[in-house]
Amino acid sequence: xxxxxxxxxxxxxxxxxxxxxxxxxxxxxxxxxxxxxxxxxxxxxxxxxxxxxxxxxxxxxxxxxxxxxxxxxxxxxxxxxxxxxxxxxxxxxxxxxxxxxxxxxxxxxxxxxxxxxxxxxxxxxxxxxxxxxxxxxxxxxxxxxxxxxxxxxxxxxxxxxxxxxxxxxxxxxxxxxxxxxxxxxxxxxxxxxxxxxxxxxxxxxxxxxxxxxxxxxxxxxxxxxxxxxxxxxxxxxxxxxxxxxxxxxxxxxxxxxxxxxxxxxxxxxxxxxxxxxxxxxxxxxxxxxxxxxxxxxxxxxxxxxxxxxxxxxxxxxxxxxxxxxxxxxxxxxxxxxxxxxxxxxxxxxxxxxxxxxxxxxxxxxxxxxxxxxxxxxxxxxxxxxxxxxxxxxxxxxxxxxxxxxxxxxxxxxxxxxxxxxxxxxxxxxxxxxxxxxxxxxxxxxxxxxxxxxxxxxxxxxxxxxx
Ligand code: URP
Ligand code: ZN
Ligand code: ZN
Numbered sequence: 001x002x003x004x005x006x007x008x009x010x011x012x013x014x015x016x017x018x019x020x021x022x023x024x025x026x027x028x029x030x031x032x033x034x035x036x037x038x039x040x041x042x043x044x045x046x047x048x049x050x051x052x053x054x055x056x057x058x059x060x061x062x063x064x065x066x067x068x069x070x071x072x073x074x075x076x077x078x079x080x081x082x083x084x085x086x087x088x089x090x091x092x093x094x095x096x097x098x099x100x101x102x103x104x105x106x107x108x109x110x111x112x113x114x115x116x117x118x119x120x121x122x123x124x125x126x127x128x129x130x131x132x133x134x135x136x137x138x139x140x141x142x143x144x145x146x147x148x149x150x151x152x153x154x155x156x157x158x159x160x161x162x163x164x165x166x167x168x169x170x171x172x173x174x175x176x177x178x179x180x181x182x183x184x185x186x187x188x189x190x191x192x193x194x195x196x197x198x199x200x201x202x203x204x205x206x207x208x209x210x211x212x213x214x215x216x217x218x219x220x221x222x223x224x225x226x227x228x229x230x231x232x233x234x235x236x237x238x239x240x241x242x243x244x245x246x247x248x249x250x251x252x253x254x255x256x257x258x259x260x261x262x263x264x265x266x267x268x269x270x271x272x273x274x275x276x277x278x279x280x281x282x283x284x285x286x287x288x289x290x291x292x293x294x295x296x297x298x299x300x301x302x303x304x305x306x307x308x309x310x311x312x313x314x315x316x317x318x319x320x321x322x323x324x325x326x327x328x329x330x331x332x333x334x335x336x337x338x339x340x341x342x343x344x345x346x347x348x349x350x351x352x353x354x355x356x357x358x359x360x361x362x363x364x365x366x367x368x369x370x371x372x373x374x375x376x377x378x379x380x381x382x383x384x385x386x387x388x389x390x391x392x393x394x395x396x397x398x399x400x401x402x403x404x405x406x407x408x409x410x411x412x413x414x415x416x417x418x419x420x421x422x423x424x425x426x427x428x429x430x431x432x433x434x435x436x437x438x439x440x441x442x443x444x445x446x447x448x449x450x451x452x453x454x455x456x457x458x459x460x461x462x463x464x465x466x
Pocket of ligand 1: 292293294342344
């Protein structure tokens with residue numbers, strides 16, 4: 001087999017080991033990993049990429065993004081063009097987006113709508129989860145969805161105003177059906193009743209004037225998330241279904257997931273980069289409303305517990321929950337925190353934030369980082385071993401990073417479509433110096449060089465275990 005590209009002399013990282021080796025690419029796949037590949041018979045005419053002194057990582061897989069999502073009275077500002085360019089620049093080679101069906105629409109029709117958003121635009125590979133917004137209609141459609149290559153559905157325990165909220169019966173039923181058909185239920189866990197009561201308590205002109213954007217955090221104390229995680233776990237334990245808690249943000253939630261896993265409940269949890277490094281003191285800033293996301297940023301103690309949860313294997317994945325909004329969109333709040341479009345950009349900074357604050361910050365090894373950003377997401381979401389590892393036969397999705405090369409975050413020089421960034425001015429190492437998407441160079445010298453339409457839709461198999 002003739003090699004097209006050989007990445008020489010880098011440190012190739014997997015979840016288990018780091019090894020100095022060359023990586024040969026033929027077409028869209030990894031053809032060989034080993035020493036001296038540039039001198040082999042298959043090397044004639046191959047492009048040589050010198051990676052000496054650099055890490056050669058399996059591309060990150062961001063399993064939680066919202067591109068061009070209608071939400072909070074507007075549409076998130078990163079679409080499949082800017083969002084997947086941002087992904088590539090951040091070394092993310094696959095994104096999983098959430099399809100949101102209308103209540104009177106079939107899951108299959110909503111999936112078709114999402115295909116139309118992505119096709120011809122995506123610069124890296126992508127796949128879908130599908131949300132259950134009308135349980136009576138949608139739960140019976142889950143088996144066909146799983147058979148079609150989408151094994152993951154999501155339910156929201158909040159968002160009644162969006163028309164998306166699922167009650168306990170819907171969670172129970174979806175766990176039963178996904179268990180029967182080899183799928184997995186993803187849950188946004190927040191306690192709607194208490195959250196709504198707290199919102200009502202503070203939703204008056206005097207308190208809004210006094211507290212401003214801080215009401216976003218004051219109405220979502222940690223027990224709002226913890227109680228909902230506990231309840232969802234109760235239904236997972238009762239049904240034997242597989243549960244995946246998305247964007248877990250609290251120390252208490254981590255304790256509850258850890259305890260459940262110890263007694264054998266089939267529950268997995270993801271956190272997001274922002275919950276590891278940003279805290280709710282930001283809401284005190286004049287522009288604090290920009291940081292409103294759902295669930296919101298918590299306290300330094302929560303960050304500590306989440307890092308520990310990652311180290312102990314209680315938290316399996318780090319994602320972004322990318323849901324970008326511009327300053328103009330965020331300004332829709334006009335002093336009423338319940339009207340802030342909730343969400344932040346994150347795709348371009350996921351790997352740099354985790355590398356800088358996790359690996360360089362001595363909180364995790366580079367192998368653990370690869371596990372949380374790449375290998376575990378691939379396994380859990382049914383993409384492994386096509387993705388999530390550098391080995392012969394896998395897709396040649398590769399991010400090359402320079403261990404010490406720092407870049408100052410500046411939204412003006414990013415692919416992300418926002419005129420602000422939660423990490424503006426931060427000095428981060430771990431941006432991709434080169435990114436390969438299925439063998440195609442899409443980032444070179446830290447600059448995006450890919451093209452729209454290169455990204456391919458990914459059918460997925462049965463969710464595995466990390
Ligand atoms: O604020 C966020 N995270 N927006 C996206 C919707 C969600 O709950 O994931
Ligand atoms: Zn959510
Ligand atoms: Zn989300």
